[in-house]
Amino acid sequence: MIIFQGNELIEEYVELDSPVTLRELIAKIGLPRESIGFAICKSNFIAFDDLVDVDDEVRIFPPLGGG
Amino acid sequence: MPFGYNGKILHLDLSSGSIDVESLREEFYRTYMGGSGLIGYYLLKMLKPGTDPFSPDNVLVFAPGVMTGAPLGGMCRFAVGAKSPLTNAFGQSEAGGFWGPELKRAGFDAIVIKGKADKPVYIYIDDGDVKICGAGHLWGKKTGEVQDIIRAEHDDPAIRVAQIGPGGENLVRFACITNELKHFNGRNGLGAVMGSKNLKAIAVRGKGQIPVADRKLMSEISKKFGTSVMENPLTRGLYENGTAASVLGNNAAGILPTKNFHYGEFDRADLISAKAMNEKILVAREGCYACPVRCKRAVKSERFSVEPRFGGPEYETLASFGSLCMIDDVEVIAKANQMCNEYTLDTISTGMTIAFAMECFEAGILTKEEADGMELTFGNSEALLAMIEKIAKREGFGDVLAEGSKRASKIIGRGSEKFVLTVKGQELPMHDPRGKYSVGLAYATSEKGADHMVAAHDTMIASKDQYSFSEIAPFGILEPEKPTKFSPLKVRTFAYLTAWWSFFNAAGICDFVPVPRSSMPVNDVINALSAFTGWKTSLFEAVKVGERALALARVFNAREGFGVEDDLLPERLHSPLKNGALKGNFLPKEDFLEALHLYYAMMGWDEGGVPTEEKLLELGLDWLVEGYGKSDHISGQ
Numbered sequence: 001m002i003i004f005q006g007n008e009l010i011e012e013y014v015e016l017d018s019p020v021t022l023r024e025l026i027a028k029i030g031l032p033r034e035s036i037g038f039a040i041c042k043s044n045f046i047a048f049d050d051l052v053d054v055d056d057e058v059r060i061f062p063p064l065g066g067g
Numbered sequence: 068m069p070f071g072y073n074g075k076i077l078h079l080d081l082s083s084g085s086i087d088v089e090s091l092r093e094e095f096y097r098t099y100m101g102g103s104g105l106i107g108y109y110l111l112k113m114l115k116p117g118t119d120p121f122s123p124d125n126v127l128v129f130a131p132g133v134m135t136g137a138p139l140g141g142m143c144r145f146a147v148g149a150k151s152p153l154t155n156a157f158g159q160s161e162a163g164g165f166w167g168p169e170l171k172r173a174g175f176d177a178i179v180i181k182g183k184a185d186k187p188v189y190i191y192i193d194d195g196d197v198k199i200c201g202a203g204h205l206w207g208k209k210t211g212e213v214q215d216i217i218r219a220e221h222d223d224p225a226i227r228v229a230q231i232g233p234g235g236e237n238l239v240r241f242a243c244i245t246n247e248l249k250h251f252n253g254r255n256g257l258g259a260v261m262g263s264k265n266l267k268a269i270a271v272r273g274k275g276q277i278p279v280a281d282r283k284l285m286s287e288i289s290k291k292f293g294t295s296v297m298e299n300p301l302t303r304g305l306y307e308n309g310t311a312a313s314v315l316g317n318n319a320a321g322i323l324p325t326k327n328f329h330y331g332e333f334d335r336a337d338l339i340s341a342k343a344m345n346e347k348i349l350v351a352r353e354g355c356y357a358c359p360v361r362c363k364r365a366v367k368s369e370r371f372s373v374e375p376r377f378g379g380p381e382y383e384t385l386a387s388f389g390s391l392c393m394i395d396d397v398e399v400i401a402k403a404n405q406m407c408n409e410y411t412l413d414t415i416s417t418g419m420t421i422a423f424a425m426e427c428f429e430a431g432i433l434t435k436e437e438a439d440g441m442e443l444t445f446g447n448s449e450a451l452l453a454m455i456e457k458i459a460k461r462e463g464f465g466d467v468l469a470e471g472s473k474r475a476s477k478i479i480g481r482g483s484e485k486f487v488l489t490v491k492g493q494e495l496p497m498h499d500p501r502g503k504y505s506v507g508l509a510y511a512t513s514e515k516g517a518d519h520m521v522a523a524h525d526t527m528i529a530s531k532d533q534y535s536f537s538e539i540a541p542f543g544i545l546e547p548e549k550p551t552k553f554s555p556l557k558v559r560t561f562a563y564l565t566a567w568w569s570f571f572n573a574a575g576i577c578d579f580v581p582v583p584r585s586s587m588p589v590n591d592v593i594n595a596l597s598a599f600t601g602w603k604t605s606l607f608e609a610v611k612v613g614e615r616a617l618a619l620a621r622v623f624n625a626r627e628g629f630g631v632e633d634d635l636l637p638e639r640l641h642s643p644l645k646n647g648a649l650k651g652n653f654l655p656k657e658d659f660l661e662a663l664h665l666y667y668a669m670m671g672w673d674e675g676g677v678p679t680e681e682k683l684l685e686l687g688l689d690w691l692v693e694g695y696g697k698s699d700h701i702s703g704q
């Protein structure tokens with residue numbers, strides 16, 4: 001899992017036995033849902049109820065704007 | 068005495084030297100507010116269709132909004148408008164800083180300029196007193212020196228100077244206008260319109276106060292916003308890292324334009340990031356009039372003689388000279404930024420036009436000889452800096468690129484047009500719509516050509532649990548949509564928020580203050596408008612002002628012959644991203660066209676993207692509809 005926070009990319013490895021939802025995954029690492037703007041996995045934007053597989057790389061972002 | 072505005076518009080004819088003041092009533096300000104709305108009004112009234120943008124007949128408008136100068140963060144903006152020499156369409160570009168509030172404190176709500184001076188001049192406004200002064204001694208000089216001379220001439224270091232450098236004088240089609248050396252009306256080549264009129268600068272000093280209708284309410288909103296700035300992650304991020312934070316964020320998301328939009332990820336992005344900037348060159352975090360966000364940067368590099376007084380690169384500049392041109396040295400980018408600031412070139416179009424030339428060079432379309440002996444390859448820092456100077460001075464191959472990438476490709480030929488990434492002739496900003504579809508719709512439909520500051524970006528409002536999304540509930544938007552999807556919900560959200568953004572422009576409000584991009588809630592924005600002007604107003608009225616400004620610009624463009632074929636995107640955006648987190652994503656053309664026509668219909672525009680007569684009547688623009696032209700206006704004489 002790669003988390004973009006503030007001005008840095010933070011890498012976190014989460015051991016999974018089976019696929020979990022994004023909601024469950026972020027709960028495991030203690031990220032508050034309100035801090036998350038969007039997430040990308042396997043070249044796709046994913047929602048909280050989408051499943052993440054054990055070998056997937058998930059990238060998590062705060063809201064990103066223009067300017 | 069009105070609250071929030073002066074009721075006076077300054078009119079100058081540089082051919083005759085005449086100076087007039089038009090008095091206007093409240094109805095005018097409530098209808099158009101300022102910015103793009105006011106510009107649309109005067110361009111449609113005063114400019115004949117088909118006018119050459121460099122003709123003396125072009126009309127140049129400097130327009131703050133009704134909120135500009137309010138004692139509240141972000142109320143600093145002013146727009147400049149004219150027919151654009153880059154696009155031949157409605158030209159309009161906003162800046163922050165201090166110049167807009169200063170003009171209002173000097174007693175004017177806008178300046179409308181026509182004609183051409185027979186020799187270089189600058190306009191000096193001192194608390195309602197207006198003079199046209201000779202500028203022969205300033206012509207050819209760069210911006211820093213010009214500001215020093217004008218302030219010394221009037222023995223007043225507090226004079227605010229909006230001006231052009233040699234890029235504007237030399238009619239570079241993407242020349243910008245700067246104020247305070249570090250704030251820019253960047254896009255659409257409006258600096259070249261100033262140059263074509265022999266107008267070097269507008270220097271303003273205003274010591275008056277703009278009356279506030281309800282000081283107590285204004286103070287409450289201001290205090291609340293000040294507190295929220297450091298609590299809200301979006302505004303705190305703007306303070307800590309400026310817009311530069313987007314470099315690493317967009318790169319990780321795979322939508323950082325790289326190598327002229329071939330790629331979405333730059334493997335050396337960390338070297339041009341906010342972190343690199345903060346560690347290597349940042350000397351100060353600065354801001355605009357009355358604003359606690361302080362998103363502006365001041366940087367210094369001894370290696371390249373980069374001075375803090377010219378500010379520092381924004382995200383757009385870090386990407387357009389960085390990843391787009393494959394340059395990985397943040398000090399080179401800071402130097403390129405300062406050169407553009409001194410010569411007054413738009414950094415987005417400059418970077419994009421040079422990246423276009425680099426692609427031509429690497430494809431064998433341009434020879435070394437044609438490129439003035441340079442190896443114009445991606446990643447060549449020396450060539451980048453040399454080419455900026457040549458563009459500003461219109462020297463050698465720089466004279467071709469000074470026309471902008473679309474015209475340059477017509478001069479070069481040989482298939483180079485496939486490397487051009489423009490809409491209506493204006494180069495794309497540094498956001499890849501293949502990862503945020505609304506931005507594609509914004510680029511396509513903006514009256515001024517590709518622009519990233521006219522609508523919310525999908526990645527700002529993609530999660531239901533997020534503050535920035537939940538705060539747009541007053542628009543009736545209750546569900547988010549995936550960034551890479553077009554749907555009726557997506558288009559409806561885009562339509563409402565485009566009108567909201569258009570209202571910011573008309574009112575003079577910075578996009579980095581209200582929700583969803585920042586932390587000031589919708590109701591506080593509307594209450595601030597009410598507190599400043601004394602109007603009983605509403606979100607409904609604000610959104611209608613935004614829609615009206617958009618409609619005026621669309622009518623202007625239709626009159627100039629623009630149609631649906633000008634609201635299309637470059638083919639590259641309809642083909643897959645070649646790397647990064649969103650590798651393989653593209654903007655499906657059929658989905659895009661469907662969304663485009665749905666947007667037209669939702670806005671009350673016809674199949675050609677032109678507001679229908681019924682829509683113009685609904686917006687109270689009777690004077691634009693033949694047979695209904697009776698409600699025009701609004702003189703206070």
